[in-house]
Amino acid sequence: MKAPFSPYLLGIRDGLARLIALLERDYDYVSALAADSVGLAVNISQHAKAVRSETMTTERGVVFRVWKDGLYSEYALNEFDPARPEAAYAQIRRALDAQMALLRATGTQVYETPKLPDKPLTLFVEKETEQLPETADVGALVAALTAISDRGMTLYSRVIECMASAQSTHISKLFLSRNRDLSQSYVYSEGTVAAVVMEHGRNQVGYESLSGLGGPELFAGLAEKLDKAVQTAVELLSAESIEPGEYEIITAPEVTGLIAHEAFGHGVEMDMFVKNRALGKDYIDKRVGSEPCTMHEGALCAEDVTSYAFDDEGTLAGDVTEIDRGILRTGICDALSALRLGVEPTGNGKRENFEHKVYTRMTNTVFDSGDSTLEEMIASVQRGYLLEGMESGMEDPKHWGIQCIIKLGREIVDGKLTGRVVAPIIMTGYVPDLLGGISMLSRDRQVFGSGGCGKGHKEWVKVSDGGPYLKTKARLG
């Protein structure tokens, strides 16, 4: 079925168009992004069960963007009467005029930016889904997640808690300006199972997740994730500490995705180029990785949680080849940064929600596959680790430093897994060294979208990342 576009947005569309016309009397560019996204979240554990019709991306509201004398200003509201656009017009003018008065009083200078081109475009997209979160069988979902949680408690004697969670969001967004009328509706979903084990007063957690473009039907795959989650938690109980040093490593696809995200995801967000905050600006068309290293970014290059048709500035989704056989070709860009840099936007202008500013943000960030098998890759390692399970990461685009917290490492000696597990692992290094050391990539690849991504320490958005198994060298501690 098609994910139906929001009736609420259809109902306010004409009112928004009238308000845009009113604002155009005072401003030289006006656009509106209206969102009406609904969702379902069910969280089940042994001690608490919860049902919510909210997820990280549910929202209803409108943000207006205006331009005058080189300055972009925005106003967000969530109470709009389409029959009385004059009231919203007065509200917007009052607030923005008061801000301008303060800016004049403080002698604030403007970072001048050209007017957006507002090229004519009409688009109406309803993507396919089997189910919708707003009409899902919540009772059946609660029962299925409860069964997973209950079964997790039986898999190992030291399991003290087992959580199963599922979230599905039906996104509807409308972008309107004088020349653009874009509508999209799609559904994405994500689920996680996590087991906590305890021994000698110490806890360990193992988790597995799934995500994808689609509705609650995807949750049927959660149950089969449970055994791996429990197994990981149990393995962590007896894991040893790693001896710090530089090792040959093979990264599992989720760790490969974390590297993609931290290394040349944040590092080539081009709003950072505008502020001279990213080293990538100086490395376009230069080598930043080894020959086998190719990386894509864009809402069109995978079908996952952020595979939209247009971004939050009304730019069509893209698929950018960031790194082509080791050479950095381009970054990703929102519309205003593109104007400032004199390049084309790539469809990566995203907001946390309608209340937040647009920044250049990642969508799907993935390494291309190679031609090796995992077995061949393990056989090629003299002394190193197979790294599994991502915890978190942090980048330093100014210096290409990278920090990845990884769940565990499986020791490899003379081409064979020894059965020894080390945990936890902190992988640090210099991005060109890490990517320059890539020597093998597996034929398969996976994409993961169950987490969130911040810019600095705020502005949380959905992203996905992934790739194949990848062999390189890194410093582990």
Next chain:
Amino acid sequence: MLEQVLELLKGAGVYAWEVTDEKTEGWEFYFIRHALDQNRAKAVEHISVKVYQHIGEASIGAAEAEIHPSATPEEARRLVERLKAQASLAPNRIYTLRGPDAAHAAHRNSAGVDVPSIAKDFLTTLASLPETETEDLNSYEIFVSAVTRRFVNSQGIDVTETYPRSMAEVVVNARSGREEIELYRMYNSGSCDAAGLRRNLERTMAYGRDRLRAAPTPPLGRADVLLSTDDVLAVYRYFAARLDPSMVLRQLSDWKLGVPIAEDVQGDRVTLTALRELPNSSRNRAFDAEGAPIRDLVMLRDGVPEHYLGGRMFSAYMGLEDSFMPGNLAVSGGSRSEAELRQGSWLEPVEFSDFQVDPMTGDIFGEIRLAYWHDGERTVPVSGGSISGNMHALLGELRLSAETVQYDNWRVPALTRLGGVTVTGIES
């Protein structure tokens, strides 16, 4: 819309309900260097509704959703009906919501918030910092909001609080020749603390200068680590999390009331107190998100848990009727001065990529972007490598300075010394 929602809930025939209505008027300013990149404003209202239903004699279920202020009466009615149906699907052990008491009756909402005035303070403060040719601001963002929050429940609580909420994000550059580095800062507060902001950013610029001349961190093996920045909050959040009823009841924390959290303690024993107010905290509230009155209360005294504090459900399960979710927290100063804690050799990381303490496992990690290594005689700035360890093992070797410092909603020792932390240098 709020009054319609309340009427719908009163007639819904459910076990219980809660409504939170939060209205925010916000101003935002974004700068590249000192030029205005964009100005933004917002006026939004979020009405969150939670409905509880009986499921048999001993269980209740709950379902929650936001009812948008633009919803039609019919939409609101349908949503409440859906919540009633969903709430009956997910059974939890029965408990009762909190009802009003003297604190609710005595409460009077404070005066309004002057958003333009606070915004002006931020604008003028950040525009007038003592930048130099080699240290300056790359960019900054200013967020100022007036929030009015009303909480109503079926037990009779109906309280409204108005408060300011501000945040400044600042990126500082420091350069030497062709090399340039950046340092990231995020300051949360009630209104603008101009003096504190200026003091902290001047210190940040000094860190920038030192990072540019930093040597590689030596492979120290195990060393004492000094924490003197707000990164230390990750350590103390671990203590608060271990005293949360939701962690204790689920055995994710094994801390027991009256039982010391660590044996063979060589250093200081931590005292952690929930506070209703701290000067200019962004979290100064009379009531928590579930309407529970917030008061000053010792949670951990000299390393011995005295009170668990947290949300209503798990508190009720543990029989903690007066529990609440603390907004402000304070860790008492220790027995020695900062100067005394700086005796001997130590590593003092002041810039991490991302310093983390896992509240469940106690694992600590952080990649070092700038630290000061003191070998007992001289102090040198170092960079690279990481620190790691586990709080279980470190509790016995924790030393706190007598002097304290405030970071938004936390007051903590100005210096915390962790003994025996693993330090991976970049020469190893």
